[in-house]
Amino acid sequence: LISKQFVVDAMIPKKSLPAVPMASESAPVNIALVKYWGKRNEELHLPITDSLSVALSLMTTTSVRQAPCKDEIILNGQRLPESSAFFLRTARFLDLFRPNSSFFFTVETKNDVPTAAGLASSASGFAALIKAINTLFDWRLSPEKLSILARMGSGSASRSIASGFVLWRKGVLEDGEDSYAECIGNPWDELRFGVLLVTSEAKNIGSGEAMRRTVKTSPVYSLWPEVVERDLKAVYQAIGSKDFVLFGEAVERNALFMHATMQTAWPPICYWKPETILAMNSVWSSRSQGLPVYFTMDAGPNVKVFYPVSKEKEVLAFFPSLWQIPLLW
Amino acid sequence: LISKQFVVDAMIPKKSLPAVPMASESAPVNIALVKYWGKRNEELHLPITDSLSVALSLMTTTSVRQAPCKDEIILNGQRLPESSAFFLRTARFLDLFRPNSSFFFTVETKNDVPTAAGLASSASGFAALIKAINTLFDWRLSPEKLSILARMGSGSASRSIASGFVLWRKGVLEDGEDSYAECIGNPWDELRFGVLLVTSEAKNIGSGEAMRRTVKTSPVYSLWPEVVERDLKAVYQAIGSKDFVLFGEAVERNALFMHATMQTAWPPICYWKPETILAMNSVWSSRSQGLPVYFTMDAGPNVKVFYPVSKEKEVLAFFPSLWQIPLLW
Numbered sequence: 001l002i003s004k005q006f007v008v009d010a011m012i013p014k015k016s017l018p019a020v021p022m023a024s025e026s027a028p029v030n031i032a033l034v035k036y037w038g039k040r041n042e043e044l045h046l047p048i049t050d051s052l053s054v055a056l057s058l059m060t061t062t063s064v065r066q067a068p069c070k071d072e073i074i075l076n077g078q079r080l081p082e083s084s085a086f087f088l089r090t091a092r093f094l095d096l097f098r099p100n101s102s103f104f105f106t107v108e109t110k111n112d113v114p115t116a117a118g119l120a121s122s123a124s125g126f127a128a129l130i131k132a133i134n135t136l137f138d139w140r141l142s143p144e145k146l147s148i149l150a151r152m153g154s155g156s157a158s159r160s161i162a163s164g165f166v167l168w169r170k171g172v173l174e175d176g177e178d179s180y181a182e183c184i185g186n187p188w189d190e191l192r193f194g195v196l197l198v199t200s201e202a203k204n205i206g207s208g209e210a211m212r213r214t215v216k217t218s219p220v221y222s223l224w225p226e227v228v229e230r231d232l233k234a235v236y237q238a239i240g241s242k243d244f245v246l247f248g249e250a251v252e253r254n255a256l257f258m259h260a261t262m263q264t265a266w267p268p269i270c271y272w273k274p275e276t277i278l279a280m281n282s283v284w285s286s287r288s289q290g291l292p293v294y295f296t297m298d299a300g301p302n303v304k305v306f307y308p309v310s311k312e313k314e315v316l317a318f319f320p321s322l323w324q325i326p327l328l329w
Numbered sequence: 330l331i332s333k334q335f336v337v338d339a340m341i342p343k344k345s346l347p348a349v350p351m352a353s354e355s356a357p358v359n360i361a362l363v364k365y366w367g368k369r370n371e372e373l374h375l376p377i378t379d380s381l382s383v384a385l386s387l388m389t390t391t392s393v394r395q396a397p398c399k400d401e402i403i404l405n406g407q408r409l410p411e412s413s414a415f416f417l418r419t420a421r422f423l424d425l426f427r428p429n430s431s432f433f434f435t436v437e438t439k440n441d442v443p444t445a446a447g448l449a450s451s452a453s454g455f456a457a458l459i460k461a462i463n464t465l466f467d468w469r470l471s472p473e474k475l476s477i478l479a480r481m482g483s484g485s486a487s488r489s490i491a492s493g494f495v496l497w498r499k500g501v502l503e504d505g506e507d508s509y510a511e512c513i514g515n516p517w518d519e520l521r522f523g524v525l526l527v528t529s530e531a532k533n534i535g536s537g538e539a540m541r542r543t544v545k546t547s548p549v550y551s552l553w554p555e556v557v558e559r560d561l562k563a564v565y566q567a568i569g570s571k572d573f574v575l576f577g578e579a580v581e582r583n584a585l586f587m588h589a590t591m592q593t594a595w596p597p598i599c600y601w602k603p604e605t606i607l608a609m610n611s612v613w614s615s616r617s618q619g620l621p622v623y624f625t626m627d628a629g630p631n632v633k634v635f636y637p638v639s640k641e642k643e644v645l646a647f648f649p650s651l652w653q654i655p656l657l658w
Contacts, residue, residue, distance in 0.1 A: 219552050253593070260593045
């Protein structure tokens with residue numbers, strides 16, 4: 001079994017002390033169009049399939065500097081207790097990068113988006129953090145290497161290294177050296193995105209555990225790799241030809257398929273809330289009235305929609321509570 | 330292509346006039362434990378898989394007699410307009426059994442259960458109707474033949490001919506001669522059933538169309554036959570050994586799988602309402618508190634639960650709105 005530390009040590013230059021007193025970097029939230037769902041390596045967060053996302057203009061900005069005697073993590077202005085899950089997960093990630101065992105970090109991180117919205121993901125967080133660490137130590141790592149290192153924190157963080165459409169290739173190597181994300185395709189300026197906010201309640205099951213249980217117990221999961229291939233091909237083609245209907249159908253069916261794999265796991269997993277059903281139905285009803293709106297959903301209850309700018313006015317009239325978020329190209 | 334009329338003509342004795350002035354028969358509502366989902370023959374309602382149900386002590390009672398000059402259908406005391414869907418569907422079924430083209434029926438049918446509850450299915454209706462026709466003409470058909478003829482009205486009606494646990498074998502013959510239902514297993518007196526009523530709104534898509542679209546477009550449907558085999562085996566074994574947990578798990582996962590096949594069809598099909606999500610979650614939460622309660626769902630939003638009589642008190646305390654319905658052995 002290859003450890004994270006082994007991968008990190010093989011990748012970064014000889015560890016040294018900070019090159020600058022403090023470094024600050026940003027990374028965008030990303031929304032998966034074709035989902036990352038299932039790991040081939042739990043430790044290294046190596047995925048079973050490729051996945052494809054688009055970046056949002058919602059950023060996490062993180063600064064790092066050396067701390068005198070212990071790690072210190074400040075999230076949106078609040079110092080976190082050392083026993084909090086966020087602190088522990090971040091500190092474990094920092095462990096990989098300490099020049100020596102008595103080196104500590106102060107990490108200050110800010111999200112553009114209220115954590116409550118269910119969009120402030122760990123993805124942008126780990127991406128911003130590794131970028132800031134890279135700058136602090138002046139490692140000058142390539143985007144590919146930053147993507148691989150971000151993945152050590154959270155799989156989908158590998159995609160928050162770039163903007164625009166981002167493809168995370170699953171790779172085939174055991175150490176994940178070829179499992180990183182990169183920008184593909186050109187900006188699609190006419191594409192619009194928004195969120196139908198459902199709830200900010202905490203999930204009752206984390207996505208890591210949900211993935212594991214699904215891979216292990218759902219008979220539907222056996223079809224997931226070919227479904228991803230089918231949907232990737234369609235989204236690719238749609239991006240190239242700016243075919244919105246092709247794009248929307250592939251994105252929506254991919255998300256519904258992912259949820260079908262969970263629903264057929266045992267015990268069953270359902271992230272949907274009552275308002276999720278209302279939101280899905282309102283999207284379907286808008287389509288039946290001729291509006292080209294398609295949704296995606298992640299491992300949570302919120303419904304996120306895509307539509308073309310040409311129909312923006314009608315879409316906003318139909319969904320008065322839609323929270324529009326610009327894409328980041 | 331074999332027509333319904335061909336099958337009927339091969340099965341019933343020479344058609345003659347009524348042997349009695351009027352005949353009245355009853356048939357129970359049935360709840361599928363392992364679902365009927367997908368047809369191998371649309372005309373004859375021949376299924377792709379076996380299915381298994383249990384009968385409820387909710388009956389449809391139907392009387393038939395000859396009518397002077399045109400069909401007349403009275404549902405729960407209300408004479409139906411000839412243009413109503415119910416009238417048309419029933420009259421088309423009656424067509425199969427008229428001794429001559431100028432023979433008309435008066436059909437009076439009553440459901441124990443308010444149609445609004447989403448439980449008054451066409452299954453008990455067609456089963457009661459064919460039983461009454463059989464008595465009216467004194468055909469003395471075997472239960473197997475009645476099951477086949479009920480199937481001409483609605484697939485699941487083939488299972489409403491018997492009480493208790495009922496297995497509908499898919500059969501392999503082209504004319505469906507071997508596709509009928511029969512009682513299997515012994516009564517399970519400790520088994521309890523109830524409904525968490527969600528809504529009585531009309532469905533926006535009929536189950537026939539939903540089946541067709543699912544079979545045609547859902548990649549998940551390809552797994553359905555083996556899932557049915559797996560779940561049938563488990564329910565069989567559970568019935569034999571009165572193993573409630575084995576029973577409940579198989580029943581619940583079978584229903585969720587059926588809904589997963591719809592959800593992955595295109596356009597997607599979702600019968601769930603917001604309250605469906607609440608009901609499913611309350612069942613899961615009752616289990617996490619140690620109550621052995623499992624649900625099933627049909628092509629509709631209501632959630633139906635099974636539990637053992639030994640936990641009846643606790644279950645009723647947990648689900649104060651549960652509508653208990655005795656099973657029919």
